[in-house]
Amino acid sequence: MAVLADRLDLLLGAKAATPLAEAFGITTVEDLLRHYPNRYATQGQPLTESDPPDGQHITIVGDIVKADMVKMKNRPGWMLKVVLQSESQKVDATFFNAHKVKHAVQAGRRAMFSGTVKYFRERWSLNHPSYLILPDVADHTAVQIDRVRGGGDLAGIARSALAPGQGVDMSIFDRKLLPVYPATSKIESWDIAHCVRQIFDQLDTVEDPLPSRIRNEHSLIGLDEALHLIHFPESEADVEKARSRLRFDEAAALQLVLAQRRNEMSARAAKSCPPRSDGIAAAFEDRLPFELTEGQHEVADEISADLSQPHPMSRLLQGEVGSGKTVVALRAMLQVVDAGQQCALLAPTEVLAAQHYRSLRAMLGPLGAGGELGAADESTRIVLLTGSMPTAAKRAALLAAVTGDAGIVIGTHALIQDNVEFFDLGMVVVDEQHRFGVEQRDALRSKAKSGFSPHLLVMTATPIPRTIAMTTLGDLETSTLRELPRGRSPIVTSVVPAKDKPAWVDRAWARINEEVAAGRQAYVVCSRIGDEKTGDKEPPTTHSALDMYEELKHGALRGVRVGLLHGRLPTDEKDAVMRGFNDGALDVIVCTTVVEVGVDVPNATVMVIVDADRFGVSQLHQLRGRIGRGGHKGLCILLSEANPVGPAFERLRAVAATNDGFELAVLDLRQRREGDILGAAQSGTVTTLRLLSLLDDLEVISAAQEFAREVVADDPGLERHPGLAAMMRSALDEQRLEYLEKS
Structure with a gap:
C-alpha cells in the first residue's frame, strides 16, 4: 500500500511518472493528489422539447443522421455540419476541423456530444463539441469498448478509464462530475486522471496533519476524505467541502513558510539604531518647512521602534502617490546615520536615482553637505552612484562608500555590483520594490558587515498584485500612509x-x-x-x-x-x-x-x-x-x-x-490574479495558489496565519510536525523555498 510520501516512479513506473515530474514537478503521491482538477466535465442539462438558453452546457447521446462537408465562406477550408437525433429532438453541431473528424463522425453511428449552446439567427447549435463514438447499443453504459474514437474532454475521459486488455467501462459516464486537470501537450488531463485512479487503488488511509481541534474549530473535513472528494466528487457539495479543507491547507502551507521566515529573521543580528535627540534626524525635523501629517508621525514611530531592535527590520511602507513616503524614509535613514552606520537607497532607474539625490540634498540642505564648505556641524554626505556616471565621479562615490564618508549612497543596479563595498551598511531602502528581483535585493543586503543583516525598508506607491499578496500573507510588517499632505488637490x-x-x-x-x-x-x-x-x-x-x-x-x-x-x-x-x-x-x-x-x-x-x-x-x-x-x-x-x-x-x-490607489490595486489584482506569490513572477499567468483567493479568502488566510505562527513558535523547524512539513513542501518547490530564504 502507498502513503503520501512515496515516490511515483516506484508506484506508477517511470513511463507514467517522468512526464508528471517534467511538466509539473510532481514526484510524490502527495504532489499528485494536490494537483487538483481545475474544473469538472458534467453531463450537462438534459434536453427537453424547449430550446436551451444560450451558453448552457449540454451533453447528449443519439444517432448521427447527417454529416456533410461544407466549404467555409469567409476563409479557406471545410467544416463538417452534423445532425444528431436524440430521444427528444434533433441537434445541430459544427466541426471546423472537418478533415480530422470526418473519419469518425459519420452518419449512421451512435455518439455522445458535449458542448456549449450557441445561437445564430434564432437557431441554436453546438460549435466544435467534444465527442465520443459509442457502441451501437441502446444501453451504452453497460458495455466495454476496446478503442476510444472521439475528441475533446469526452474522449480524454474515456481514455483515462482504458485498462490494458480490458477496454473502457463506459459506466464512467454515469458520474455527474468528471475531473478535468491542468495539463500540457505532453501529459493530458486524462493521463493525469488515470494516474490518480491508480494511486487511489493503492493508497492507505491518509493521516491528517491538522489537529482535530483546528478541524473542528473551522468546520473542516479530514484530509483523506477531502482528497477523495476533490478528485471524485458525487455532487457540487462534495467539491465545496473538499475545497474548503484544501484551501485551508494551502493557506497554512504558505503561512508556515512565512512564519518560519519571520522566526528566522528575528534570530538574525542587526546593529541597533536607537533615536538620538541631538543628532541629524532631530535637526532635520526642526528644519522641515511643513508639519508632518498624523499618519507620517505614526509610521515614522513604527519604523523608529524597529530600527532600535538588535534584529533586522523588514517592513513595507506603502502609501498613496504623494503621501510623503520619501520624507519618512529619509527620517529613518538619518536615525541609522546617527548610529554611525550607512544607508543605501536603491532606485529602479537613473532618472529616479538622480531625482532622489537632488530631492534629499534639497530637503537636508547643510545637513546633507558633509565634507563640504558650509556644512552643518551635524551633517552627513550623500553620494549618487549609477552605471553611466563618468569614471572619475564613479570612483569618488565608490571611495566615499567604502571609507564610510558617505552616510547615504543612492543608486541603481550599480550598487549591487561586486566592486561596490560599504564601510558599515546598516539599512537598505528599496524604492518601488516590485522593480527588483530577490537576487538583486539579496546582493545588496549581503554587503553588510559579517554576522549582521541590514535593516530593510521597501516602498511602493501603489501595491501591485504580488505586493498585496505578500503583505496579506504576512511576509513583511506593513506601514501604510493613506492621507495626502496638506495642500495636495485630488x-x-x-x-x-x-x-x-x-x-x-x-x-x-x-x-x-x-x-x-x-x-x-x-x-x-x-x-x-x-x-x-x-x-x-x-x-x-x-x-x-x-x-x-x-x-x-x-x-x-x-x-x-x-x-x-x-x-x-x-x-x-x-x-x-x-x-x-x-x-x-x-x-x-x-x-x-x-x-x-x-x-x-x-x-x-x-x-x-x-x-x-x-x-x-x-x-x-x-x-x-x-x-x-x-x-x-x-x-x-x-x-x-x-x-x-x-x-x-x-x-x-x-x-x-x-484616486484611491488601494482600491485600484484590488482592481488590478482581480484582473491579473495574485501572481506567483512565492516566486519572481509579477503577472497572474503563474500562481502558487490553486484554490486560495487573496481577495475572497482573507478569513481563511487569517485563521491559517494564527495556526502557523502558533506551531512555529513552539516548533520552529517542524521536527515534531512531519505531516505539516510535508504539506508545506508540497505547496512550494525548492526554487520558491530558496527565494524566500533570500528575501
Whole structure:
C-alpha cells in the first residue's frame, strides 16, 4: 500500500511518472493528489422539447443522421455540419476541423456530444463539441469498448478509464462530475486522471496533519476524505467541502513558510539604531518647512521602534502617490546615520536615482553637505552612484562608500555590483520594490558587515498584485500612509475615445497650451520610444515618443517649449531635460514611463497619456501621481483608440473613477490574479495558489496565519510536525523555498 510520501516512479513506473515530474514537478503521491482538477466535465442539462438558453452546457447521446462537408465562406477550408437525433429532438453541431473528424463522425453511428449552446439567427447549435463514438447499443453504459474514437474532454475521459486488455467501462459516464486537470501537450488531463485512479487503488488511509481541534474549530473535513472528494466528487457539495479543507491547507502551507521566515529573521543580528535627540534626524525635523501629517508621525514611530531592535527590520511602507513616503524614509535613514552606520537607497532607474539625490540634498540642505564648505556641524554626505556616471565621479562615490564618508549612497543596479563595498551598511531602502528581483535585493543586503543583516525598508506607491499578496500573507510588517499632505488637490481624470472623438484630442492639446499660458507645465506620456527595430513584423499601431515629440513640437504645441525624455537617451541628455523641466526652462516633456515614479515637479498640472489602454492600472495611477503636486489642481487625460464598449476602455473608466490607489490595486489584482506569490513572477499567468483567493479568502488566510505562527513558535523547524512539513513542501518547490530564504 502507498502513503503520501512515496515516490511515483516506484508506484506508477517511470513511463507514467517522468512526464508528471517534467511538466509539473510532481514526484510524490502527495504532489499528485494536490494537483487538483481545475474544473469538472458534467453531463450537462438534459434536453427537453424547449430550446436551451444560450451558453448552457449540454451533453447528449443519439444517432448521427447527417454529416456533410461544407466549404467555409469567409476563409479557406471545410467544416463538417452534423445532425444528431436524440430521444427528444434533433441537434445541430459544427466541426471546423472537418478533415480530422470526418473519419469518425459519420452518419449512421451512435455518439455522445458535449458542448456549449450557441445561437445564430434564432437557431441554436453546438460549435466544435467534444465527442465520443459509442457502441451501437441502446444501453451504452453497460458495455466495454476496446478503442476510444472521439475528441475533446469526452474522449480524454474515456481514455483515462482504458485498462490494458480490458477496454473502457463506459459506466464512467454515469458520474455527474468528471475531473478535468491542468495539463500540457505532453501529459493530458486524462493521463493525469488515470494516474490518480491508480494511486487511489493503492493508497492507505491518509493521516491528517491538522489537529482535530483546528478541524473542528473551522468546520473542516479530514484530509483523506477531502482528497477523495476533490478528485471524485458525487455532487457540487462534495467539491465545496473538499475545497474548503484544501484551501485551508494551502493557506497554512504558505503561512508556515512565512512564519518560519519571520522566526528566522528575528534570530538574525542587526546593529541597533536607537533615536538620538541631538543628532541629524532631530535637526532635520526642526528644519522641515511643513508639519508632518498624523499618519507620517505614526509610521515614522513604527519604523523608529524597529530600527532600535538588535534584529533586522523588514517592513513595507506603502502609501498613496504623494503621501510623503520619501520624507519618512529619509527620517529613518538619518536615525541609522546617527548610529554611525550607512544607508543605501536603491532606485529602479537613473532618472529616479538622480531625482532622489537632488530631492534629499534639497530637503537636508547643510545637513546633507558633509565634507563640504558650509556644512552643518551635524551633517552627513550623500553620494549618487549609477552605471553611466563618468569614471572619475564613479570612483569618488565608490571611495566615499567604502571609507564610510558617505552616510547615504543612492543608486541603481550599480550598487549591487561586486566592486561596490560599504564601510558599515546598516539599512537598505528599496524604492518601488516590485522593480527588483530577490537576487538583486539579496546582493545588496549581503554587503553588510559579517554576522549582521541590514535593516530593510521597501516602498511602493501603489501595491501591485504580488505586493498585496505578500503583505496579506504576512511576509513583511506593513506601514501604510493613506492621507495626502496638506495642500495636495485630488487629480481629475478624463478618458477620451481618440478614434471616435478627434475633436476631444485637439481639446487635450489646447488644454496644455492653456496651462502653459498660465505659467504651468505638462507631461505627454507614450508607451514606447519609437526606435524599435521591427524587422519583418508589422509596424506598431501605437504612438511613439519620438513621433509624438516631432508631431506636437511642429503642430499642436508649436508655441511652447517641448522636450523629449526616454530611457535610451545618454545620461547627460536625460539630466539636462529633467533639469530644464525642473527649472521651468521647458514647458512640456514628451516621455516614456521613465517619469512613472519619483519625479517631482510641483508646477506640472496636466498629463496626457497616449494609448492609455497599453498601460496597467497601477502604472496609470503612478503616472498621474506626477501632476498636481503643488497648489494647483491636476488634470490627467487618458487617450485611447480602444473600443469604447470593450474591457480595455472599461478599465480606463475605472481608473478615472477613483484616486484611491488601494482600491485600484484590488482592481488590478482581480484582473491579473495574485501572481506567483512565492516566486519572481509579477503577472497572474503563474500562481502558487490553486484554490486560495487573496481577495475572497482573507478569513481563511487569517485563521491559517494564527495556526502557523502558533506551531512555529513552539516548533520552529517542524521536527515534531512531519505531516505539516510535508504539506508545506508540497505547496512550494525548492526554487520558491530558496527565494524566500533570500528575501
